[in-house]
Amino acid sequence: MSVPTHSPNANRLLIADTDTEALRLAAVVAAKLGYAVASASNEAQFCDEVAHFAPTVILIDPQVLGANAFDPLRWLGVRLATATLILTSAQDPIPLTPEEINMAYGLEVSSMLRKPLDEGSLATALTPTLNLSRRIxxxxxxxxxxxxxxxxxxxxxxxxxxxxxxxxxxxxxxxxxxxxxxxxxxxxxxxxxxxxxxxxxxxxxxxxxxxxxxxxxxxxxxxxxxxxxxxxxxxxxxxxxxxxxxxxxxxxxxxxxxxxxxxxxxxxxxxxxxxxxxxxxxxxxxxxxxxxxxxxxxxxxxxxxxxxxxxxxxxxxxxxxxxxxxxxxxxxxxxxxxxxxxxxxxxxxxxxxxxxxxxxxxxxxxxxxxxxxxxxxxxxxxxxxxxxxxxxxxxxxx
Missing domain, CATH: 3.20.20.450 (EAL domain)
Incomplete structure (x- = not known):
């Protein structure tokens, strides 16, 4: 469920994950920073939220949304998505690099976080991605x-x-x-x-x-x-x-x-x-x-x-x-x-x-x-x- 934005310039974070603790922690940290927050735990929800919530930042573990970990990234690339991505993964090392994602899908990745997530690393990743529109x-x-x-x-x-x-x-x-x-x-x-x-x-x-x-x-x-x-x-x-x-x-x-x-x-x-x-x-x-x-x-x-x-x-x-x-x-x-x-x-x-x-x-x-x-x-x-x-x-x- 999307949290309504308070102005046309609001920072909007979409959290895409099936891990309830990751969803909860990210939502708490993001709200403290001034983000409006939406979440998605499957591909259908993810596509719907991207279309209607129009996130400026997406915190996503692409490997848990569907059978193919590349599908959410490919879908974002086709939509010309301008949201900044923060990738999360329980794998070590994380299988995709920001450069590979940018070359393959034209997407910007600002951070890569390894699970389990913690409040400090989330705040560090989310603070630089505060929407440009807040400064425009x-x-x-x-x-x-x-x-x-x-x-x-x-x-x-x-x-x-x-x-x-x-x-x-x-x-x-x-x-x-x-x-x-x-x-x-x-x-x-x-x-x-x-x-x-x-x-x-x-x-x-x-x-x-x-x-x-x-x-x-x-x-x-x-x-x-x-x-x-x-x-x-x-x-x-x-x-x-x-x-x-x-x-x-x-x-x-x-x-x-x-x-x-x-x-x-x-x-x-x-x-x-x-x-x-x-x-x-x-x-x-x-x-x-x-x-x-x-x-x-x-x-x-x-x-x-x-x-x-x-x-x-x-x-x-x-x-x-x-x-x-x-x-x-x-x-x-x-x-x-x-x-x-x-x-x-x-x-x-x-x-x-x-x-x-x-x-x-x-x-x-x-x-x-x-x-x-x-x-x-x-x-x-x-x-x-x-x-x-x-x-x-x-x-x-x-």
């Missing part, structure tokens, strides 16, 4: 905007066609090149932005940077679509659709090249206000995707009452496709439902050719994940496309 202020974020410390990375998306897949679009993902802390992911500062009214400026940055790139790609003969996450805080801006339409026109980008992604929770917060804003956007030809579908408190009525053009299956389901029959059944059901409602369907979390082939067979329209490519700066994306022979020539055989 409104002034810091304003300086980041003013001093061009923000940047956008782009992750390619594939579209299904008759003989395979082709790269036809990208998702824009915000990053902060912090002068002291290095590259920071949005989970660390979006709360500060929403609390202090800066989310509009951050969204404008991503949209402007992304549309500038799409405009350049258009001129170079590469017609790529762009997907951007839209904060629910912007659903009160009735002029947003007009400003967006004008901005696209001025940059020579067709409205259908832009898709705005909205999470299920955001769509549920204010259905009537959301409907007005989304309807204005769709009337101007801009695409709308229901993001992270399948893991939240899904309301199927959103799929036909709100004017979405696409539904995105959450990566937590997508990454389970190769090994979990239930995940494959869920994906097929969402694809069938989406198509009957006239919606395109995209699956995130594609990390293998097996998954991509299965998505092709069940008729999924779009795919996105590490097997295709990791997020990258725009200049790297252009080189990546060139290396693969151009966007239209890219294929993944089914």
């Amino acid at each position: 202020s409104e002034a810091d974020l304003r300086r980041a905007v003013d001093r061009a410390q923000l940047c956008t990375h782009y992750q390619p998306r594939m579209r299904r066609d008759a003989d395979g897949w082709s790269i036809t679009g990208v998702e824009a993902l915000l990053r902060w090149n912090h002068p002291e802390y290095g590259l920071i992911f949005p989970q660390e500062f979006i709360g500060v932005a929403e609390e202090h009214g800066l989310i509009g400026a951050l969204t404008d940055f991503v949209l402007q940077d992304g549309i500038d790139c799409v405009s350049g790609w258009n001129r170079a003969g590469r017609r790529l679509g762009l997907s951007v996450n839209l904060s629910p805080k912007l659903f009160t801006d009735v002029d947003f659709a007009d400003r967006m339409s004008e901005f696209l026109w001025n940059h020579g980008v067709a409205p259908e090249q832009l898709t705005l992604e909205i999470t299920e929770s955001a769509a549920l917060n204010d259905p009537s206000g959301t409907l007005e804003i989304l309807s204005r956007l769709r009337a101007r030809g801009i695409g709308l995707a229901l993001d992270d579908f399948g893991i939240g408190y899904s309301s199927l009525t959103q799929l036909y009452k709100l004017p979405f053009s696409e539904v995105k299956i959450d990566k937590a389901i997508g990454m389970e496709i190769p090994q979990t029959p239930a995940a494959r059944m869920i994906v097929r059901a969402i694809v069938d439902l989406g198509h009957h409602l006239g919606l395109a369907v995209c699956c995130e979390g594609v990390e293998s050719k097996i998954a991509l082939d299965l998505l092709h067979k069940c008729g999924c329209d779009h795919a996105q994940g590490y097997f295709i490519a990791r997020p990258m700066p725009a200049e790297d994306l252009s080189r990546w496309i060139d290396a693969h022979g151009g966007a239209a020539a890219l294929r993944a055989a089914s």
Whole structure:
């Protein structure tokens, strides 16, 4: 059970273990340091807490959560998890090194603790990992905007066609090149932005940077679509659709090249206000995707009452496709439902050719994940496309 966080900047620790004494001791030490705490004693709980509790630090003994000790780490890597890991183990020596974990899964490991745990070693490990957001202020974020410390990375998306897949679009993902802390992911500062009214400026940055790139790609003969996450805080801006339409026109980008992604929770917060804003956007030809579908408190009525053009299956389901029959059944059901409602369907979390082939067979329209490519700066994306022979020539055989 999660302990509610007290502010959008709270430090959040997820303890993943089956050892009740380890769970109790870690929770006590973490609470003293100011962490909000959640726990998980099996893989299903672990996945659910990562998705909904959004931990900033994970204290985990990966060998006790499932049959394969690498599964929790692989799952975190696929989700682009930015939480810092503290590994625990009863084995001597601990079988994985931080360097091996970082190279294999792209995860940051700050400490490795041998069981049985004690209060001193836990405090020593947890103190340096106190969330950056506690030290990130409104002034810091304003300086980041003013001093061009923000940047956008782009992750390619594939579209299904008759003989395979082709790269036809990208998702824009915000990053902060912090002068002291290095590259920071949005989970660390979006709360500060929403609390202090800066989310509009951050969204404008991503949209402007992304549309500038799409405009350049258009001129170079590469017609790529762009997907951007839209904060629910912007659903009160009735002029947003007009400003967006004008901005696209001025940059020579067709409205259908832009898709705005909205999470299920955001769509549920204010259905009537959301409907007005989304309807204005769709009337101007801009695409709308229901993001992270399948893991939240899904309301199927959103799929036909709100004017979405696409539904995105959450990566937590997508990454389970190769090994979990239930995940494959869920994906097929969402694809069938989406198509009957006239919606395109995209699956995130594609990390293998097996998954991509299965998505092709069940008729999924779009795919996105590490097997295709990791997020990258725009200049790297252009080189990546060139290396693969151009966007239209890219294929993944089914």
